[in-house]
Amino acid sequence: MIQILVADGNVAEARREHVRATGETSAEAYAALLAELAPDAACTILEPADTGAALPAGADLAGFDGVVFTGSQLHVSDDSEPVRRQRALMRTALEAGLPVFGSCWGVQLAAAAAGGSAGPNPRGPEYGFARRLVPTGPGREHPLLAGRPPTWDAPAMHLDAVLEPPPGAEVLAGNGLLDVQALALRLGAGTFWGTQYHPELDxxxxxxxxxxxxxxxxxxxxxxxxxxxxxxxxxxxxxxxxxxxxxxxxxxxxxEVLEAPRRRREIGNFLAHLVRPRAARR
Structure with missing residues (x-):
């Protein structure tokens, strides 16, 4: 059994709004997808934007094989308490040596936690689909994008983006609207892989x-x-x-968009290349 912590990026009211619109929170949807991709996965949901959020009694980060950060209606550049709490969780997880994946908000949060910056994309938002994504030189050989063709589209919903990657990070993909559509970085003993687009969304x-x-x-x-x-x-x-x-x-x-296994490729690669090897070592 692999153990995955799913961190919901939204505050309580935004979670309620998401439930009214979709029937579940972002974290619940992500956990269901992870269980579909990895039937042996047990997911624990955490709501780190909330004051006093904590892991279940008896649990600690070292017991997880990976962490996934969902999207969020928050803005990293606001530096509010919910943002600071999540940035601290990102740093703690990575410094503890955990593999971490994040989409949209998650990749912005990781970049900020590691010394980069995120904010409104000066080239404009992407709503619906990110078009004509292409790998960078490092991205063509990186396991996060294994199986992706030379260009692809993906679900996307964002105003903000990574504007300045942190030192040492690898930018893996971009398009005409945004240079940082996929990113890999290391912080402490941990590894982060993430995308600005949403491979998890149906x-x-x-x-x-x-x-x-x-x-x-x-x-x-x-x-x-x-x-x-x-x-x-x-x-x-x-x-x-x-x-x-x-x-x-x-x-x-x-x-690449219409077929679910292709649309979700980056999440499957994260599980195969980072989460399962850690679980096997535990």
């Missing part, structure tokens, strides 16, 4: 998150009005049926 969750982000999407000018956004979100949700080649064609999406 189309239903992505559709719901688009609706939640309506004010920011309209402000960005990516949709003309609420009706246009609703129509787009509806079509994204329908992509999950697996039987809408018309919508896949309309949105220019291929198997």
């Amino acid at each position: 189309f239903g969750a992505l559709s719901a998150m688009l609706r939640l982000s309506e004010p920011d999407i309209l402000k960005s000018g990516l949709c003309r009005d609420g009706a246009a956004l609703t129509a787009y979100a509806d079509e994204v949700g329908l992509l999950g049926s697996g039987d809408r080649p018309d919508l896949a064609w309309r949105h220019g999406l291929g198997p």
Whole structure:
């Protein structure tokens, strides 16, 4: 049995909002996905944004084989108490030698914890899908991206991004809107792998998150009005049926997004290359 700690990046009200929109928290969705990818995984959910958040009685970080950080509505640059608590958890986990994965908020948090910076992307947000992702030189050989083609698309939902990678970090992928779409770094004895895009999201969750982000999407000018956004979100949700080649064609999406094993590739690679080897050594 492998033991994975899933750290929900949201504060309590944002978690409730996420449940109203999708039926579960980000951490619950991530834990379900991890159990699907690794049936022998036991996931413990932690809500480190909350005051007094703690591991279950008798548990400690050393007993986990990996940590996963979800997305969040928080902003690393705000440096609020919920942000500081999560940054401290990231540092503690890595300095304890744990493998850590994070998507979106998670990669920004790791970069900040290791001495980099994150904030609003001056080239603009990505809502729906990050397009034409390409590996860097180091990324072409890195196990995080093993199996990815020379270019791919992925679910994405972000205003903020890693603006300055920390010293010694490897930037593994980017695209025309953002130089840091995938990142690897070491801190203490630990290893972090992460993506700015969301390999964990299915189309239903992505559709719901688009609706939640309506004010920011309209402000960005990516949709003309609420009706246009609703129509787009509806079509994204329908992509999950697996039987809408018309919508896949309309949105220019291929198997790297449409097929779940390919869409989730980075998470599977993290489990195979970092989590399982640690579990085998314990």
